[in-house]
Amino acid sequence: MEINREGYILGIESTAHTFSIGLADSNGYPLDSVSVAVRPLKGGIHPREAADHHAEKAADVLQKLLKSNKLESKNFAGVAFSQGPGLGPCLRIGASVARTISQKWDVPLIGVNHCVAHIEVGRKTCGCDDPVLLYVSGGNTQIIAKMDGRYRVLGETLDIGIGNMLDKFAREQGIPFPGGPKIESLAKEWIENNPESKLADYSLPYAVQGMDLAFSGVLNAACNLIKRGAPLGAVCWSIQEHTFAACVEVAERALAHTSKNELLLGGGVACNSRLRNMSEVMALERNAKSFVPERKFCVDNGSMIAVLGKLHLKHDDITDISNSSVLQYLRTDQTPILWT
Ligand code: ATP
Ligand code: FE2
Numbered sequence: 200m201e202i203n204r205e206g207y208i209l210g211i212e213s214t215a216h217t218f219s220i221g222l223a224d225s226n227g228y229p230l231d232s233v234s235v236a237v238r239p240l241k242g243g244i245h246p247r248e249a250a251d252h253h254a255e256k257a258a259d260v261l262q263k264l265l266k267s268n269k270l271e272s273k274n275f276a277g278v279a280f281s282q283g284p285g286l287g288p289c290l291r292i293g294a295s296v297a298r299t300i301s302q303k304w305d306v307p308l309i310g311v312n313h314c315v316a317h318i319e320v321g322r323k324t325c326g327c328d329d330p331v332l333l334y335v336s337g338g339n340t341q342i343i344a345k346m347d348g349r350y351r352v353l354g355e356t357l358d359i360g361i362g363n364m365l366d367k368f369a370r371e372q373g374i375p376f377p378g379g380p381k382i383e384s385l386a387k388e389w390i391e392n393n394p395e396s397k398l399a400d401y402s403l404p405y406a407v408q409g410m411d412l413a414f415s416g417v418l419n420a421a422c423n424l425i426k427r428g429a430p431l432g433a434v435c436w437s438i439q440e441h442t443f444a445a446c447v448e449v450a451e452r453a454l455a456h457t458s459k460n461e462l463l464l465g466g467g468v469a470c471n472s473r474l475r476n477m478s479e480v481m482a483l484e485r486n487a488k489s490f491v492p493e494r495k496f497c498v499d500n501g502s503m504i505a506v507l508g509k510l511h512l513k514h515d516d517i518t519d520i521s522n523s524s525v526l527q528y529l530r531t532d533q534t535p536i537l538w539t
Pocket of ligand 2: 317
């Protein structure tokens with residue numbers, strides 16, 4: 200296949216609850232995605248049900264995106280998709296939509312690493328060069344830095360992702376998925392109305408273990424505080440203060456160890472203003488700079504997949520259909536970084 204490096208890249212995101220198709224322009228800059236998400240009223244995400252939802256919506260999402268951008272197949276130079284990590288049934292829907300488009304439009308197929316996409320969309324839109332990434336989402340919590348041609352994981356959660364912890368705590372309190380934004384607003388309201396509050400009154404376990412983190416103990420302890428009668432807003436505030444400080448502490452140590460001076464946030468929890476603020480304060484204190492992508496590029500979105508697809512395509516790194524099976528357990532450091 201002749202590789203055309205001009206044109207738009209289509210990006211398909213389907214790792215978990217969100218199905219999204221987005222675009223990168225010929226300069227590799229992300230445009231707005233069209234996204235739909237499953238929002239279970241009770242319990243967590245059921246992978247099979249989420250996959251059925253994605254399959255049902257895929258054609259509509261694609262049509263809407265093409266129509267609103269006045270684009271057609273001939274404008275595209277490739278189609279990228281999240282090959283992993285994620286939930287198998289959900290990933291497989293994204294992969295088969297991408298394979299179909301690649302064949303029908305006769306454009307290269309590009310399987311990409313979802314976690315690396317969170318980094319590259321941040322680098323592209325914030326203009327930072329060689330950051331330490333604090334990647335905080337539902338499924339993942341990692342502190343990452345580029346070394347020897349790979350994004351290396353310097354620290355990560357030993358149990359559940361921070362977003363998953365927030366969502367589970369919220370669900371226990373009857374707050375629907377995703378719980379993070381509601382916890383943020385309850386925490387803000389609490390501390391504005393109760394500025395004298397002391398964290399010691401709502402104390403939670405320390406989430407740092409060396410360069411790693413752990414959140415399931417925090418989840419249990421927070422639920423116990425509620426059972427003992429602590430106000431919901433106070434517990435939301437305490438969860439944020441404790442766990443965000445833990446993440447920022449590990450990120451700070453990563454900056455010190457690697458001698459880098461840029462911090463980049465990514466993942467859905469990076470939408471949180473309190474976390475953004477703590478990161479900025481830490482960076483300022485050590486003469487570093489903190490970068491935060493626009494919220495639409497922090498949450499899972501197809502355009503970040505397209506941004507990474509464009510980088511792979513530039514290096515002729517495309518995916519043969521025989522290598523396009525999904526990789527549920529793909530790790531951040533498994534993907535060689537060919538670009539600068
Ligand atoms: P990944 O596959 O990378 O783990 P994900 O499937 O968890 O991603 P994201 O969209 O990156 O998807 O992140 C969703 C998470 O972000 C949810 O846990 C949600 O509660 C959390 N979140 C979203 N907004 C906020 C916010 N304002 N404050 C805290 N958490 C938030
Ligand atoms: Fe994500």
